[in-house]
Amino acid sequence: METVNVKINGISLNVPKGITILEAARLAHIEIPTLCFLKEINEIGACRICVVEVKGARSLVASCVYPVADGMEVITDSPKVLASRRQTLELILSDHDRKCLSCVRSGNCELLKLCHDLKVENETAYEGERNHYELDNSSKHMVRDNNKCILCRRCSAVCDHVQGIGVIGANERGFTTNIACAFDLGLGETSCVSCGQCIAVCPTGALYEKDSTEEVFNAIHNTDKHVVVQTAPAVRAALGEAFGLPIGTNVEGKMVAALRRLGFDKVFDTDFAADLTIMEEATEFIDRVQNGGVLPLITSCSPGWIKYCEHYYPDMLDNLSSCKSPQQMFGAITKTYYAEKMGLNPEDIVMVSVMPCTAKKYEIDRDDQNAAGVPDVDISITTRELARMIDRVGLNFLSLPDEDFDDPLGRSTGASVIFGATGGVMEAALRTAVETLSGEELPSPDFTEVRGTEGIKKATYHVAGMDVNVAVASGLNNAKVLLDEIKSGKSQYHLVEIMGCPGGCVNGGGQPQQPASVRNNTDIRALRAKALYDLDASMPIRKSHENPSIKKLYDEFLEKPGSHKAHDLLHTSYVKRAINPF
């Protein structure tokens, strides 16, 4: 590797050629602050927070995009640099509404932290005209508040470059520049898929999910209602981050204890419904393979992906599994089977889901998601909202004991817990489909070829005399590449898993936000996924079809996978949508 010699704050370093000053400074243990910079996603050098002095340069340079050169001398901490960064922040604040006390990002706002670190003492240093924007409340899942937007463009970069959607971007110019949709349409009127990746990368409180925590508290306090909660696999792998635990800490036991103390009548696990999904989806897959159905079969757990498919690949809706997502299956079973068992009227049950996802808020209102004649799921909250609820009632999360989910809808397998990571649904489906097709027990339940955070993974398995070609994609730009390949006829797959968010649900739009300084230097997807794979490996039962509660559910209620009743309750339909209004 070619290297160059540079001097940073007087320290001589030999660093790889071609890296940026920002990266070189890290090698010298110096963290240059950034604001607009998102590695490989938003490298535009626009915000001017990361400026440094380069000897001989005419002016301060943006270290996030400025490459090192041999003999370069850099100063990252001179009074001139620090004054410039402070002034930049003061200018940003001059058009910011500064309602920090009531802001959802109070506590983890990147702008606030920079102001603190750089000792901004006067938030009204520059008084003058300010922009005032209406909130965009038009979508089911989120709010856009441009009064808190700092125009870093991290959201639009993720929407366009990572998700391939690009429904938000910079409009107008100069002082009136604002992030919005085309023609100022509401986000809810566009082809936004509700993935929430924009929220995950927003440094301020300009983008946030619609908060349903008060609605949940009201349900809990209503003594006429039986309030049941389900938690998605990926929540346990990230909730701890909201309480200062390292990324990738599994907090399943404490999460259950917290939910019980919040007052839910039953604390169940979406993982149970993930096992149920596998039973239905594997059956659907085998049926399509044996009876010449539409292939590849594509998974349907991720509502962001489903909406993307409806807008961008409406001609491939027949490839989608008709299975409802685990969230919705869980609601359906709760309001039918569980209601019957408990002697409850489905209308008296409030089904709350805790999800790593913002698209789940949109999914609960979709058509054909009401098995018992009432919505399968009533309220869907994000991992972040659960953390807020825990804080609101003063639970000391870190000192809570580890507790177990309630029976019977709290029992799950290793197959279901890995649903939260890209490749996990595929692996879980293979564990069941391969054993069903071959009639033999797998020597090992591990299908390691489909693990890992790469955007697209492919494998071929020899099962019962046939080659089964599988592919896995996460992040919608990757999904696009894979789908175009399928449409062109270049590749013949049998089973395809697609998750809307890069890395899968562990990196969902509803997970605790990590600042860019962490995101740029750590693969949070891999760390959170590891927590799930470790959990899988530690579980006594690792295949969905071996879950005793699932077997019982079929024996007592659903008859068999793919039965008429299962279809009525657990399957759904899709609609073709356009990308643009015209």
Add this chain to the structure above:
Amino acid sequence: MGVKQSTVPFAGTNEQYEKLLKVIAEHKDDKGALMPIMQEAQEIYGYLPIEVQSIISNELDIPLEKIYGIATFYSQFSLSPKGKYVISICMGTACYVKGAGDIYNKFKELLNISDGECTPDGKFSFDSCRCIGACGLAPVITINDDVYGKITVDDVEGILAKYE
């Protein structure tokens, strides 16, 4: 949300549509095709309403927002059609000091549209413009080829009435 769409109904013809498709087909594979296509689309339609931007978005597989972002960044692009009568209000220095601002506001008030927009009936559109070189007549406005000089706020209503 205040949707920024022209209140003038879109009246694109099949001929214009075919012409635009031809322009898109010509440029489709060029690097940086979007700008020339937007410029030619504006030539064809006179402005770039959501209907036209959507055609470009669908054909090029480029997000509508990206096209709209460009259309609102460059002042040469217009989201509103020109009216049957195009009113230009000179905001050059001489006109401005002679009260062009008040005249501008009076037109805005009477027509109930913003700078660059067109009345819903397609009759009037109005813009402020740079010095037109008739400072001796300040404040001056033009309506199509008619020039009105040394006008006052009280004249505005009467001038508009001539075009009713």
